[in-house]
Each structure stands twice: as C-alpha cells, then as structure tokens.
Amino acid sequence: xxxxxxxxxxxxxxxxxxxxxxxxxxxxxxxxxxxxxxxxxxxxxxxxxxxxxxxxxxxxxxxxxxxxxxxxxxxxxxxxxxxxxxxxxxxxxxxxxxxxxxxxxxxxxxxxxxxxxxxxxxxxxxxxxxxxxxxxxxxxxxxxxxxxxxxxxxxxxxxxxxxxxxxxxxxxxxxx
Amino acid sequence: xxxxxxxxxxxxxxxxxxxxxxxxxxxxxxxxxxxxxxxxxxxxxxxxxxxxxxxxxxxxxxxxxxxxxxxxxxxxxxxxxxxxxxxxxxxxxxxxxxxxxxxxxxxxxxxxxxxxxxxxxxxxxxxxxxxxxxxxxxxxxxxxxxxxxxxxxxxxxxxxxxxxxxxxxxxxxxxxxxxxxxxxxxxxxxxxxxxxxxxxxxxxxxxxxxxxxxxxxxxxxxxxxxxxxxxxxxxxxxxxxxxxxxxxxxxxxxxxxxxxxxxxxxxxxxxxxxxxxxxxxxxxxxxxxxxxxxxxxxxxxxxxxxxxxxxxxxxxxxxxxxxxxxxxxxxxxxxxxxxxxxxxxxxxxxxxxxxxxxxxxxxxxxxxxxxxxxxxxxxxxxxxxxxxxxxxxxxxxxxxxxxxxxxxxxxxxxxxxxxxxxxxxxxxxxxxxxxxxx
Numbered sequence: 001x002x003x004x005x006x007x008x009x010x011x012x013x014x015x016x017x018x019x020x021x022x023x024x025x026x027x028x029x030x031x032x033x034x035x036x037x038x039x040x041x042x043x044x045x046x047x048x049x050x051x052x053x054x055x056x057x058x059x060x061x062x063x064x065x066x067x068x069x070x071x072x073x074x075x076x077x078x079x080x081x082x083x084x085x086x087x088x089x090x091x092x093x094x095x096x097x098x099x100x101x102x103x104x105x106x107x108x109x110x111x112x113x114x115x116x117x118x119x120x121x122x123x124x125x126x127x128x129x130x131x132x133x134x135x136x137x138x139x140x141x142x143x144x145x146x147x148x149x150x151x152x153x154x155x156x157x158x159x160x161x162x163x164x165x166x167x168x169x170x171x172x173x174x175x176x
Numbered sequence: 177x178x179x180x181x182x183x184x185x186x187x188x189x190x191x192x193x194x195x196x197x198x199x200x201x202x203x204x205x206x207x208x209x210x211x212x213x214x215x216x217x218x219x220x221x222x223x224x225x226x227x228x229x230x231x232x233x234x235x236x237x238x239x240x241x242x243x244x245x246x247x248x249x250x251x252x253x254x255x256x257x258x259x260x261x262x263x264x265x266x267x268x269x270x271x272x273x274x275x276x277x278x279x280x281x282x283x284x285x286x287x288x289x290x291x292x293x294x295x296x297x298x299x300x301x302x303x304x305x306x307x308x309x310x311x312x313x314x315x316x317x318x319x320x321x322x323x324x325x326x327x328x329x330x331x332x333x334x335x336x337x338x339x340x341x342x343x344x345x346x347x348x349x350x351x352x353x354x355x356x357x358x359x360x361x362x363x364x365x366x367x368x369x370x371x372x373x374x375x376x377x378x379x380x381x382x383x384x385x386x387x388x389x390x391x392x393x394x395x396x397x398x399x400x401x402x403x404x405x406x407x408x409x410x411x412x413x414x415x416x417x418x419x420x421x422x423x424x425x426x427x428x429x430x431x432x433x434x435x436x437x438x439x440x441x442x443x444x445x446x447x448x449x450x451x452x453x454x455x456x457x458x459x460x461x462x463x464x465x466x467x468x469x470x471x472x473x474x475x476x477x478x479x480x481x482x483x484x485x486x487x488x489x490x491x492x493x494x495x496x497x498x499x500x501x502x503x504x505x506x507x508x509x510x511x512x513x514x515x516x517x518x519x520x521x522x523x524x525x526x527x528x529x530x531x532x533x534x535x536x537x538x539x540x541x542x543x544x545x546x547x548x549x550x551x552x553x554x555x556x557x558x559x560x561x562x563x564x565x566x567x568x569x570x571x572x573x574x575x576x577x578x579x580x581x582x583x584x585x586x587x588x589x590x591x592x593x594x595x596x597x598x599x600x601x602x603x604x605x606x607x608x609x610x611x612x613x614x
Contacts, residue, residue, distance in 0.1 A: 032224035033223075037221070038610075038613075053234060057234070080606060083606035086612075087605060087609040089613075090612060090613070117216070129610045163191065164190055167190070167194070174213075
C-alpha cells in the first residue's frame, strides 16, 4: 500500500540526516495498521500514530543509521507509544476495543471472501497480544525479518521463531 | 559483524514461503496454504483513515513541538499519564540531590571550622586580613574598640614569599601583637584597660583618636637588582608624598644590603607598603600602631591652659598700678609664652607623628630571591603581569571547575543508575502492559 500524499518540504528539516517526509509518506499507513491491530481501536490508533510521528520528529536528529533502518526505528517508537496507550487504558480501566464485525464486508465482496476474512479476524482475536503484534508487524506493517528483530529487540532467528509460532497458532485457530 | 543465528530449517522454509507469497513469487506446493494465509493477512490489514491534522503538522514540521518548552510540556504530560510513579520518584531524586549538595557544601564548611577551632571566627578572619595587610587594630584605651574597626587597606605582600607578617598596636596591646607568621589560630586581641598615658576625659574620647603608625619591611632581591629596588623604594616614597630620612645601600660580593628610613603620609601608608612589597620578595613585614591621643590631649590642654593664663596675665597687666606689679606680671608672661611655645611644639610634634608614619625598609641581596627585575613594579601593566593574571584566572577557573565536579559527580553517580533503573522499569511495564492486554 503506497500513500499518494504529497507534502511540502520544510526548510527546518534540511539538517537532518533522516528524510522525515519520505519516512512519513512511506510508513504512515503501516504504522496505523500495526497500532490498530495491537490496540484493536481505530480511534486510539489514530492518536497513537500521530503521537508516534510527533515523537519521531522530535527525536529524528538522534536517529543513527548504523543502528538499523529508519522504519525499524520508527516502529520502535510507535510500539512504545502503543504500549504506553495500553498501560494508560489498563490504569484507567477504559478498554475500548473495536468489536470485530464478522459481517463487515463490502457488499461487492464474494461470500467466500467475506467468510474467510471473518474467520481470520476471529482467529486473530484468539491470539495473545504478543502473537498479534508479531503478525501485525509482519503482515500489516510489512517489516522484514531484520526490522522485526530490531523492533522487538531480539535476534533475527528468535524473531523468525516467534513469528513461526504465532502463525502456527493462527492456523490452528483457523482450523479449529 | 554479528554471526547469523542458526534457525530451524523447517521454520526458515516456512518464513521464506511467507516472504515469497508477500512478494508475489511462487510458493512450494506444500506451503501454498501458508502463502495464501500470508496474503489474506496482508489484505486484511486495517486501513488508515485520512489524517489531515497529522499531515499538516508534518508538513509544518510540528510547529508546536519545535520549542523546548513545548517538548518539555509534551514529555511531562505523557509522563504524568503513563508514569504516575515518576512524580514521587522525581521529588525523591530532587530531595536526594539537595541533601547531597548540602552535605557537600557543609562538608567544606566543616573543614574550615576545624582549621580555626578554638579561636573566635573573628580572629581567623583577622589573621587572614593581617596577612594581606588588612585590618589593623590599635587599642590602648577603651577607645580601642573603635580603633580595631578602623580599616587599613593594603594589598597582600604575603603572596610573594609567605613572609613573616606581624602587626602590633601601642603599648596596651603590644603583648598581644598579632603574628601570622606561625600556623594556628590567632587569639583576638582583648580590649585592654586604659593605659598609663591616658585617663583624662579628653584622651578617652573615642573620636579624633591620634594614632602613630610605623612599619618595617625586609625585602629580598637578587644582588644584581639591588640598585633598581633601591631606586624603586625612593620612587615609591616620592609617589606617595613621603620622603627619605636616611638611606644606605652597600654592595658586596655576597650580595649586599641596604636600609631606608622613610616617612610617608599615614593615610597613604598601606598604599606605600603595598607598592614597596611588590619591589622584591617580602621576607618580613611588621606594622606597629601606637595610640598617642593622650599625648595630643596633654599638649592641647597645656596649650589651652597657657593661653588662658596669658590672657589673664594680660588683663592683670592692664590693671597693674605699680611698676613692681607690672614687672612681675611681665616675667610671668614670658614664662607663659615660653610654655605656650613648648606646648605648640609638642602639639605639632604629636600631629606630625600621627600624620606621618615611619617605614623602615631593609634590603637584602639574595641569589635565591629571584631573577633581577623580578618583583619590580614600575606601575605599568606588563606582559608578565598579564601572564600572572592569566595563571591566576586559570587557577580560579580550575578551582571552580573542581568544586562543580565535586557537586556534579555524586549527582551523576546517583542520577545515572536512577535513570537506567527508570528506563528498565518503563520497558518492563510496557512489556507487561502488552501481556495484560489480551
């Protein structure tokens, strides 16, 4: 999914080694998808996405390319913002989640596709938050294995193993 | 270069199949289902709604976060919502830092008090002042208190060679003469009872005290520099409006020596001593003060009495009716006039003693005193002065930096583990939040 948003360049960012505009344009949809899957709340996901980009903008001068890709760095920030939101919700006991609507499919979708999507969403809800996060990072945010490992702070093989386990659980949930 | 971690081949094969499916490549037949699931997951990802506010903020470069105040406000706001425990933690850290800071400061003060223990603080201060030619007290009568408060400003000659510096007052406090040559606390001079020379109401008045000051200096300089220092002494004497009473300079193979007896206006004594002290290395410096108010009062009284007597005699002479009586009165008038002249002379002498101070300067030629020219101050600010000032500034700066370091290092030693611990705790809390978000 590619964003077609065109943003004007700002002079204030000329010193930065990081092209923040490009990062924003290329990652906004992915960050939102990841956060929305993790929080299961689209409204909160919007806020957290905005907060994540704001934090990233504030810190973008501290970005070090030698320590990893810009996307992994950005998703690390987004992850912290999302987890902060989860903590806040836990403290205020205001867990607001989008209830997965099994019938929420476009009328033009085929019945088979609609059923498959509904089954997939239902299976996703059975996963633990950690597994759901892995799937969100891999399939919704589109991170590769290296970026996945970097965001989670684990080794590449460990990230692969964790993802494999999450996929196995998802498949089992679908088969159940 | 990090060594790649081993991964189960079966897992790696499935992960490759997922990547291939997402990239639109062919997937092994037995993993087609996995590939389809990967594509379905990607297709089912939440769609971002339009976010015009965020778009405009990014385009504008987050103007409300550009300033450090806004950033701080955002941080505090976030911290308060996500880390409520941070508030008491921050308060505790601040209190701890304050306690450590105070302990450091008080620690320094304690050391200082130890060094002057057993003596009054004023004594220690006085000792410091005296070393630099500072406040000098002259007692003698009960007016001594006032005299002790009289400031005698001067620049420190002690810096050059840590000379023996002593200051003594007039006879009542001579026994308590203060010396800073030795170490240890200096007892504060007691308020002495009126001396034998005083006692009259006029002499005990606290105001208009007459004090005779004198000083002696022993200056050492390189033998080759002796004549230049001698010239300097004369120049300084002339400069402060004084005069040389006697002088003698002799040069020998060993080095030579010289003595100068000079008189300088008392109100410029400290200026003269400061300038003289810069001419060479000060080996010894002594200042003496004697309260001569009693002598002044006595001379004044005698003069007043004699004048009154003369006035009376003149009136009696005018009323005299016989020659004998007139002769007798004239004889007495001569005697009174003589006493008036003596009293005037005494008064002038006392005034002169108070207005001019004796300074005895001994000059010693010594090879170890320094290079010829060292210590000579011709009144101009030379590159040597600049270098000395620069060194002094560096010393002070280094001292300040050292003190700052002494304060900062303990704070850093406390703050760093605290910050590290807070970071780890936050990370743990975030991970726990994920686990609990089922």
